[in-house]
Amino acid sequence: MIDAVVFDMDGVLVDSEPVYFRRQIRFMQENDVIPATTNIQDYVGKSSDVVWATAIPDERDRRRVQEAYEIYASSHPMNYPEIITPGVTELMHFLKDSGYKTALASAGPIDGIEIMLETTHLKPYFDSVISGETIEHNKPDPQIYLQSLAKLGVAAEHSVAMEDSFTGITAAHRAGMQAWALRPTAYTLDQSHADLIVDSMAEVQRRLTR
16 A cells, blocks of 8 residues: 655756756866766766766866856756646645645755756655755755655655666665656666556556545
8 A cells, every 4th residue: 555655856847957967067178078977867866966066076077167167057947837747736736635644755956956946846745855955865865865864754665756867766775665767768778677667647547546
């Protein structure tokens, strides 16, 4: 019996990974910075610190570029309502009406999470929201999921994590949870160790219908 659903944000609630990736690569190209890799698979599902360390291995160069990018990103904000995953709002309605507890557990920064929740009007649907920057160990460590479950008061065996990346699926499994993966449409990810792979939020709803 599933009593709670804990959602990742990027690549699950919003199709943001390609947008983040294009914005970051475009910024580096405009500033004559050559990233170590331009393969989106090397960045998806990872914390901001890991993403930047992957793109720019040299710490001194990375710090300089990252500081400039923060200014750039603030003037090029994400339009989250435009990239919300189809069926998310309907699924959240269903979960609340059906008595499921819900949480958001994202590796990303809290500012972006709050903007996404406000602009998409999803905030009222979540009983708990935790950002990876507010915990000691980010995904693939299970800490963010363990804390989410503690806040919800639900045992791991009675919960499911909605993820997309290998890193997130690993974190959920380490917390003792089922991990369901939403298959991306614009790129490929290794989701082979997920308990279930779905192609839509409507499929998630069908699986959870009691």
